[in-house]
Amino acid sequence: MVNGSQQQFFKSAGSPTPVNESAAPGRVGDVRRRNLSLVLDSIARTGDAKPSRAQLAAGTGLTKAAVSSLVADLVESGLVSEVGLYRDGERGRPGQGLELSSRRGVVGMEINVDYLAVGLVDLGGNLRFHSIVESRNRGMAPQEVMQRLGSLVAEAVAAAAVENVAILGGGLAVPGLVDEQRNMVLSAPNLHWENEQLQPGSLLEGAPLGVRLSNEANSAALGELWYGGGPADFLYVSGEVGVGGGVIIGSDLYVGPGGSAGELGHIVVHPEGPECSCGGAGCLETFAGQEAIFDAANIPDGSLADRTEQLLAALAARDPGALKAVHDAGRYLGVALASSARLMDIDAVVLGGHFALLAEWLRPALLMSLERYAPGLLEPDSLGVSSLEHSGTLLGAAGQVIRSVIESPFEFLLASKLA
Amino acid sequence: MVNGSQQQFFKSAGSPTPVNESAAPGRVGDVRRRNLSLVLDSIARTGDAKPSRAQLAAGTGLTKAAVSSLVADLVESGLVSEVGLYRDGERGRPGQGLELSSRRGVVGMEINVDYLAVGLVDLGGNLRFHSIVESRNRGMAPQEVMQRLGSLVAEAVAAAAVENVAILGGGLAVPGLVDEQRNMVLSAPNLHWENEQLQPGSLLEGAPLGVRLSNEANSAALGELWYGGGPADFLYVSGEVGVGGGVIIGSDLYVGPGGSAGELGHIVVHPEGPECSCGGAGCLETFAGQEAIFDAANIPDGSLADRTEQLLAALAARDPGALKAVHDAGRYLGVALASSARLMDIDAVVLGGHFALLAEWLRPALLMSLERYAPGLLEPDSLGVSSLEHSGTLLGAAGQVIRSVIESPFEFLLASKLA
Numbered sequence: 001m002v003n004g005s006q007q008q009f010f011k012s013a014g015s016p017t018p019v020n021e022s023a024a025p026g027r028v029g030d031v032r033r034r035n036l037s038l039v040l041d042s043i044a045r046t047g048d049a050k051p052s053r054a055q056l057a058a059g060t061g062l063t064k065a066a067v068s069s070l071v072a073d074l075v076e077s078g079l080v081s082e083v084g085l086y087r088d089g090e091r092g093r094p095g096q097g098l099e100l101s102s103r104r105g106v107v108g109m110e111i112n113v114d115y116l117a118v119g120l121v122d123l124g125g126n127l128r129f130h131s132i133v134e135s136r137n138r139g140m141a142p143q144e145v146m147q148r149l150g151s152l153v154a155e156a157v158a159a160a161a162v163e164n165v166a167i168l169g170g171g172l173a174v175p176g177l178v179d180e181q182r183n184m185v186l187s188a189p190n191l192h193w194e195n196e197q198l199q200p201g202s203l204l205e206g207a208p209l210g211v212r213l214s215n216e217a218n219s220a221a222l223g224e225l226w227y228g229g230g231p232a233d234f235l236y237v238s239g240e241v242g243v244g245g246g247v248i249i250g251s252d253l254y255v256g257p258g259g260s261a262g263e264l265g266h267i268v269v270h271p272e273g274p275e276c277s278c279g280g281a282g283c284l285e286t287f288a289g290q291e292a293i294f295d296a297a298n299i300p301d302g303s304l305a306d307r308t309e310q311l312l313a314a315l316a317a318r319d320p321g322a323l324k325a326v327h328d329a330g331r332y333l334g335v336a337l338a339s340s341a342r343l344m345d346i347d348a349v350v351l352g353g354h355f356a357l358l359a360e361w362l363r364p365a366l367l368m369s370l371e372r373y374a375p376g377l378l379e380p381d382s383l384g385v386s387s388l389e390h391s392g393t394l395l396g397a398a399g400q401v402i403r404s405v406i407e408s409p410f411e412f413l414l415a416s417k418l419a
Numbered sequence: 420m421v422n423g424s425q426q427q428f429f430k431s432a433g434s435p436t437p438v439n440e441s442a443a444p445g446r447v448g449d450v451r452r453r454n455l456s457l458v459l460d461s462i463a464r465t466g467d468a469k470p471s472r473a474q475l476a477a478g479t480g481l482t483k484a485a486v487s488s489l490v491a492d493l494v495e496s497g498l499v500s501e502v503g504l505y506r507d508g509e510r511g512r513p514g515q516g517l518e519l520s521s522r523r524g525v526v527g528m529e530i531n532v533d534y535l536a537v538g539l540v541d542l543g544g545n546l547r548f549h550s551i552v553e554s555r556n557r558g559m560a561p562q563e564v565m566q567r568l569g570s571l572v573a574e575a576v577a578a579a580a581v582e583n584v585a586i587l588g589g590g591l592a593v594p595g596l597v598d599e600q601r602n603m604v605l606s607a608p609n610l611h612w613e614n615e616q617l618q619p620g621s622l623l624e625g626a627p628l629g630v631r632l633s634n635e636a637n638s639a640a641l642g643e644l645w646y647g648g649g650p651a652d653f654l655y656v657s658g659e660v661g662v663g664g665g666v667i668i669g670s671d672l673y674v675g676p677g678g679s680a681g682e683l684g685h686i687v688v689h690p691e692g693p694e695c696s697c698g699g700a701g702c703l704e705t706f707a708g709q710e711a712i713f714d715a716a717n718i719p720d721g722s723l724a725d726r727t728e729q730l731l732a733a734l735a736a737r738d739p740g741a742l743k744a745v746h747d748a749g750r751y752l753g754v755a756l757a758s759s760a761r762l763m764d765i766d767a768v769v770l771g772g773h774f775a776l777l778a779e780w781l782r783p784a785l786l787m788s789l790e791r792y793a794p795g796l797l798e799p800d801s802l803g804v805s806s807l808e809h810s811g812t813l814l815g816a817a818g819q820v821i822r823s824v825i826e827s828p829f830e831f832l833l834a835s836k837l838a
Contacts, residue, residue: 256764
């Protein structure tokens with residue numbers, strides 16, 4: 001009878017717990033490591049409340065002296081800043097609140113099929129700069145796409161200098177299966193990329209944390225969780241040219257044994273459906289991907305913005321073809337969500353990308369379909385729409401880098417020679 | 420930014436880790452608790468190797484003195500027995516191996532739509548007694564079914580007395596969604612049970628660990644994992660009147676936020692498919708459940724054994740109706756497995772129940788379907804068939820009780836006044 005640990009099937013490993021240094025002599029390094037993370041995590045969780053040192057001590061169970069020493073290191077490293085809390089201008093230790101520094105940031109980046117996006121996200125999760133440009137990346141060589149992305153990143157770096165934000169690292173999301181450790185895009189069918197080696201680090205030379213590669217839908221799901229008010233358990237539906245999914249369970253990303261969970265777009269919703277870019281057939285993406293909807297609605301070829309505008313105009317004019325295309329997309333999305341909810345026991349959904357844009361038109365068919373295929377399983381109220389628009393993915397890509405610092409500040413301090 | 424723990428979405432919480440008692444003064448109870456579990460878990464994992472105290476010390480990182488003291492309690496409690504290892508009959512401490520006791524056992528029980536089954540499982544996982552009887556439980560009052568089950572349990576208890584096995588508790592699996600804490604069957608559509616309160620404890624009055632309620636497919640999956648040689652990550656497919664699933668990830672059961680994950684039978688495999696007992700339509704169960712296959716193959720109504728025999732005879736005689744019924748079941752099972760593998764990143768499957776019985780006939784259509792809908796995703800080799808036949812579910816139901824003792828022997832010893 002074997003019984004292993006599941007932590008590896010999620011992105012991160014839950015909350016740190018406090019340890020009193022005196023309880024485990026000889027392992028002070030480990031203890032300080034855990035407590036630094038505990039304090040930083042507490043500051044991150046309380047967010048706008050900006051806790052004082054005394055509040056942190058009460059909340060973590062650590063002594064005030066220990067908290068003060070840990071906070072001193074975190075402030076010196078630049079990760080945490082002190083903010084005065086008294087309106088009458090009175091200052092001094094007891095009145096100072098603590099927050100994740102707005103003077104440190106991470107660059108979030110997204111390569112998608114029809115566009116590139118870059119944003120500067122400070123540690124508190126504020127989007128300080130955001131740029132998105134159309135770019136027909138399908139079939140384009142990765143080097144070429146990375147070069148275009150590089151120009152956008154340069155804008156973000158310039159903005160950071162103006163805003164006085166030091167860049168710690170970056171996160172790059174792509175619409176495909178990635179090997180984060182080796183900086184490989186294993187498969188991105190809608191880009192026509194297969195086993196492509198990227199050099200994301202070259203986008204931000206000298207940034208201490210480098211640039212981390214991630215999957216687009218997973219990053220968008222994490223963006224929704226951390227910065228969009230997503231619940232603890234939900235399925236994020238990413239609507240781009242491809243349809244993707246990100247599964248959040250217990251406020252963490254479920255990635256599965258091989259790291260590629262959440263492929264909602266390739267759930268089979270009709271066994272006699274059309275061929276799919278994945279090699280299969282009848283996948284959700286063939287009915288509900290952007291291009292599938294545009295084509296079904298007879299929207300002529302063109303740029304993403306043009307086609308989207310035409311589709312919305314056709315819907316507003318009650319064009320029967322457009323209405324049917326979106327109705328079908330909603331119906332088949334309902335089939336995929338019913339199946340997903342049954343298998344993974346998920347009871348909330350957040351719609352992103354074009355599903356968010358089309359929510360008004362899509363929602364009635366989607367709800368009808370859920371009622372048809374899984375009556376009572378998903379309440380209408382549990383079907384949310386992302387409010388992050390086109391920034392969710394890059395916020396999540398940057399957020400993963402920020403989260404890694406919160407989980408391991410000791411390593412960051414070591415690198416900064418402060419631990 | 421919130422980041423919780425995922426442990427609750429799995430049945431258990433991974434392996435214990437060793438702690439030296441001296442490292443954490445004042446928490447000796449906790450340390451002994453963990454180390455008892457560590458030692459017992461090590462004995463359970465090594466299985467047939469029957470480790471010595473010295474091997475346990477080497478394997479766990481505990482001192483030999485600590486291991487000896489912990490083992491003494493475990494032996495005294497009856498959970499662990501000593502076995503001589505020398506063929507020449509030489510005895511004494513250094514030569515003694517340790518194993519989970521074959522003198523302690525748990526009764527595994529299963530209520531299904533067409534039958535009842537009971538087995539006596541010793542701590543080492545050996546099935547010491549097994550009985551299965553046909554019983555048309557659909558629509559029958561739970562009290563009536565429990566009474567019938569009680570007579571079978573009495574046989575197991577009598578067998579235990581003959582075999583000199585003391586019964587510690589029981590596990591009862593039912594084909595529906597259960598609330599383990601409250602002993603409720605929330606929903607078992609194929610039994611026509613809804614919110615039924617059971618008294619499983621009354622089946623084994625006086626057993627120190629009571630009787631634990633569980634879901635049939637989940638128990639079968641755990642049975643396969645612990646006693647059937649299942650891999651660390653797989654989807655167990657339970658084929659009974661209903662079709663169920665149990666998701667094993669990282670050698671643990673994924674149950675999801677609400678505890679009802681794995682409903683493979685209600686994945687929608689054809690949006691224009693028949694109405695389903697769940698209230699939905701086109702679910703896998705409507706094509707691949709036992710009765711769906713019997714009906715599609717024109718097997719006349721009758722007992723489960725009769726219908727199964729007739730179906731197998733018709734298949735052997737190459738009856739086109741029977742062949743088509745099983746082919747369709749295989750095809751739609753392939754659709755559901757393709758979708759499940761995409762969503763949860765699962766790369767191995769174990770077929771149980773009638774899917775195991777029909778594997779020879781089902782497999783070609785299933786493989787073709789997987790190749791059609793998710794080419795390359797699931798290798799033919801990763802598609803296994805359960806070897807546990809009708810005992811898998813009750814082994815898993817009993818195994819969960821055994822596993823709870825291995826994880827918390829301290830509580831068991833306390834109850835036995837040994838800790």
